[in-house]
Amino acid sequence: MKLNRRSFIAAGAATATLGAPSLRANTKPRVVVIGGGAGGATVARYVAKDSKGEIDVTLIEPTRQYYTCFFSNLYLGGFREMDSLGHSYGNLAAGGVNVVHDWAIGIDRDAKTVALAGGGSVPYDRLVLSPGIDFVDGAVPGWSTMAQNAMPHAYKGGSQTELLRAQINAMPEGGTFVMVAPPNPYRCPPGPYERVSMVAHTLKANNPKAKIIIVDPKEKFSKQALFEEGWGKHYSGMVERIGPDFGGANVEVNPDEMTVNVDGEVIKADVCNVIPAMKAGKICEMAGVTEGNWAPVSGHTMQSKIDENIHVLGDACSQGDMPKSGFSANSQAKVAAMAVRGALTGSKVFPAKFSNTCWSLIDTDDGVKVGATYEATDEKIAKVDGFISQTGEDADLRKTTYEESVGWYAGITADMFG
């Protein structure tokens, strides 16, 4: 969608709520950030904090209370309550970020303005897109977002996760939980399998004869040896995975009948968690900065390869070797914040460095992790070094790893929201 530039400018001038930043617009450079998650909240906070008032920062995020997708599996396992995953934007606002709770519905790259659903537009010198993911239409035949109440994806934090937990708790005794796992690349590579672990943990306590079936189009998956070891140890006989060799890539669902057709064989599901193929959040498409499903960026600055005035962070971008994760988005946001400040105020720019660690919980006090460091090359963000937890680690180490993940959650959310 491309809006008319003339009508935009007119609308912008008539908007009173955004009057304050636009009054200063003649003197200060303006950064607009779309999306207040691990990438967007972090970049907004760092630009505002480090530019010490020299840059106007506006963050556009529809929700007033943000629920993290990371750690939402722990809610399904009963290890966290939803309240503990919710964060507001009060500290960002206090730190000088102009927080606008609205939907961005269009971007005029020539005029450099963002249109808002609530009316009006916001001008920018640099725009940062960090919208997270949307789902590829028709990726799982029979499923669409219209069916997400019958078959939740629960792959964006908040109400979908609550719905899935309610459905799991209402499963009949000995019922069947089916997960349709996504193809690569997707948000949080170990996420579906941590989810299986957490659902199994809940069912083992409440509904021990229940079954979990994973229908998976992928040959292999993140931390596979660790998860499979853990499932055998903690949830023996409960989890079955149908990989592509057995038709896992040929799946169709019927949300009315609550059935899943795997390569011609129909499975009756009591709960069906469909995690479809993913793409960049829609605003990237609207901005015209996508190629295929994702928005390509330069690893040096996180600038779009299509428009140098736009940076794209996190799950929505394609950058090279980093997994799509909250940790990655947070890491990329800091490189983008430095690049944006350098471009707008001439502040010093250092070489880009990135890192990621993903913790997963398999059962109580049984945590594992995988991580890597990355650097920017002219071609992509390239992996430098990495590690992964080992099978057969002792219980003390696994407990320490879990405790570390809880500390990380507190750390990254403080880093995002102030």
Place this chain on the structure above:
Amino acid sequence: MMRIATYLKAAAVIAAAFVHQAHAEEIAAPLGDAANGEKVFRKCASCHAVGSGAKNKVGPQLNGIFGRTAGTIEDFRYSDGLVREGKNGLVWDYEHLDAYLDNPKALVSDTRMNFRGLKEEQDRHDVLAYLRQFSDSPLDIPEAQPTALPKEVELSAEVLAIVGDPAYGEYLSSECSTCHQRNGSDQGIPSITGWPTEDFVVAMHAYKEKIRPHPVMQMMAGRLSDEEIAALAAYFAVLGD
């Protein structure tokens, strides 16, 4: 200036060659002098007991210290850091005891062992030879290794003297603050604010050279240059002041 990594690699090669040769000739390399170690141990004895009937004092008793996992004597209240390092796999072998005695807080940052360390290599070897007499399994000490082992991290005066660029430190610190909180909170993830800069520098080099056990920190420190470590140390030293 010889880079530390190069130095340690060279030292390791020398050590390996030495061990090999020692085994080949079946000569046990001389351990430290236990008699002198008993004298040096007086510096430790106000807090630590060792020998028949030794009890925990301010510090834990040291009978059987070789081969013990760090932070595991029952009834002794350790720092969180020492318990954590034990869980991370820190076992008191010769190499780690030597590093710990050299600079306790460099190996375990929040240890309550407020001792600046035995800076003389010979003193450490002598004390360890003395303590070895109170371990059930003296074979825990490879006979041929001690005199050839590198210390925890051999930092040159030049490295320790590097004055970090605070602006760079602040940028680099953003990579730390994904996990470590700037307010110094230490739930599950240790605090890194307000450290003396030298302790910070030594600790980061110890991770970089994979002497401190922790895969994430080994990886993060592994690609930091001497200047970057100094910059981070300078930045975090005053954070929260």
